[in-house]
């Protein structure tokens with residue numbers, strides 16, 4: 476347990492192993508976060524965890540160590556709707572990061588424009604009760620309509636047990652959708668289990684629902700080499716190769732009891748995406764299409 480004298484937790488390992496797998500040049504870590512630094516960017520009073528600082532310098536050092544080129548920084552719940560830490564990290568990346576914001580539904584169009592100028596390309600709707608106090612679907616849907624003019628997408632985080640409740644909202648969202656961590660299926664059920672079947676039905680309901688094959692550490696308690704995660708997720712990558720994204724999830728919010736080794740997370744990539752073509756789509760083509768569309 477890595478808690479400092481102020482009760483601030485560390486959920487990432489300070490010495491990740493060097494991965495054996497080397498990503499192709501230009502690879503994107505499409506799901507990561509920054510925490511603080513708190514002195515500059517305080518956490519939300521509503522934050523459900525109080526992490527130690529995990530700022531852009533550490534994030535970009537990890538990016539280089541793991542062999543990645545770009546990051547997509549997703550606003551973490553501990554920063555609420557104050558996106559300054561995420562924007563600061565993007566600003567210091569030299570064009571090598573873009574982001575996903577969490578916004579107050581009352582946000583103005585001018586503020587949305589400023590987020591766009593700062594590199595934001597999507598908004599995140601979080602439905603996990605342990606992370607947020609409320610998730611107003613009607614207001615979220617209004618936000619989804621308002622960001623359409625910017626060419627953004629909606630990132631949604633929910634767990635498998637509420638997938639059915641989510642269907643109506645997901646069907647109504649007018650922009651592309653990205654599902655965080657595949658909606659957290661129980662990977663122990665295997666690729667044909669109820670959770671994966673329900674998730675595939677969702678993917679089949681629209682051709683613009685993307686998903687992140689992230690967080691083996693959260694979804695597969697057996698740990699590396701994440702055998703259940705690999706056997707459940709590989710068929711998904713093979714079936715939907717053009718709308719799948721990968722990310723480290725660093726600094727792994729709330730994982731302080733079992734610090735994931737980022738090097739071993741990278742080593743799982745060729746297991747879930749076994750060919751060069753799949754790896755290129757997963758790590759370069761797909762995230763670039765979504766976050767750096769002007770390069771196409």
Ligand SMILES: O=C(O)c1cc(C(=O)O)oc(=O)c1
Nearest residue numbers: 550551552553606655728729
């Ligand atoms: O499962 C989690 O605890 C978690 C939390 C956050 C966040 O606090 O934003 O983001 C994630 O992607 C995952």
